[in-house]
Amino acid sequence: MSSMFRRQLLRSLVVYGSQYRRLSTKQGCSRTKNILLSTLGVIGAGAGALLYALENAVEAGMYVDAAHIPHQPWTHDGWTQSLDHASIRRGYEVYKQVCKACHSCQYLAFRNLVGVSHTEEQAKAEAAEVTVRDGPDETGEYFERPGRLSDYFPGPYPNENAARYANNGSYPPDLSLIVLGRHGGEDYVFSLLTGYVPAPAGVVLREGQNYNPYFPGGAIAMGEILENDAVEYSDGTCATQAQMAKDVATFLRWASEPELDDRRLMSIRLCLWFTLACAMTWFFTKHKWMSMKSRKVAYKPISK
Incomplete structure (x- = not known):
């Protein structure tokens, strides 16, 4: 189990424990069920927090006998920056x-180089420099061939x-x-x-x-x-x-993370679209829906 997966699991324990705790305050639950849900919520949140702290402590202990790693001014630091x-x-x-x-x-794979550091022809030339064992062929024998982009x-x-x-x-x-x-x-x-x-x-x-x-x-x-x-x-x-x-x-x-640049670009686009959606929502709420919601409808019978 990778360190990243364990961290996500521990965070999930904390979140689900907190949700159990909030669930116990909803109406319609008996006193016994409220006590049970509250107990489960406290135990889940506490266990998740404890395991998360132990995970960080173990990771820090692995590097306690190593020198401090200085941070370098990478050009790809920040979610708005791209790789060089x-x-x-x-x-x-x-x-x-x-x-x-x-x-x-x-x-x-050699195809990952296309459009990132090499053109398609250059990536094919890089792949062709290696020899790949492939097969079996029609006779059931394995053979060697030059590499392809898919290798x-x-x-x-x-x-x-x-x-x-x-x-x-x-x-x-x-x-x-x-x-x-x-x-x-x-x-x-x-x-x-x-x-x-x-x-x-x-x-x-x-x-x-x-x-x-x-x-x-x-x-x-x-x-x-x-x-x-x-x-x-x-x-x-x-x-x-x-x-x-x-x-x-x-x-x-x-x-x-070969998709790092694409993911950052997508996040910037989503932020722009989300800002536009919020502005449009505010406009229609302020100038369209609010006038309809706040208007007064009165019934006046016609006098004979």
Whole structure:
């Protein structure tokens, strides 16, 4: 069960508990039913609040031994801002040239790149660079073919055991939802990629481990993979460590929510339509309906 789903469940417990409490005050309920509903409402709201507090405490305890993650001035902060699509393209290049060697991105398909960071022809060319195992064919045999837009990004390893064997027992996580699955989101990704320092005195690292204060526990199996000029950008941008970390963090932010820009645009449109609807409702209520509601109808019999 994901952290986001658990939070929604705990919030629902609090809301439903409060609704039970209000239901007990309605007329038509016997005294016994009122007491029962009130008790259930208090218990439900209290249990939901307690579980929600425990959830936050557990999440905070997971990162108690990690350094504070500073917030970066992202261009997509705020519900009226959009993602930097040029940065998304550069971030894809960082993932392709550096991160892809160890990390998968299994929930992204090549068709998702169309209209975001690549044209349809460019996305087809990117898909054609990979080889996909397909089948069975008419003879029942599996075969390999060039990738298509409908194919998902292939992983570097066939299974988890192969991944652990190649990385001294450590399993490189999938990066499709890493921004949503880590405390701090893209700030965590940026800080982790740029935060490697020598281990302080008293900290003992095992063979193959590196020290990063932003990683819980400090000891991380992944080494410092982003170095200056480690990537060659197609647009000629200078590939510094901070630039590459910023671009790949933006790419992973988009990968976790490809519909982010569309959802924000829809919310702005809904707010505009809602404002217009409120203005029209006020006008008709004030100048049309109110005159009809407040008029006096009197019956005057005709005298003979």
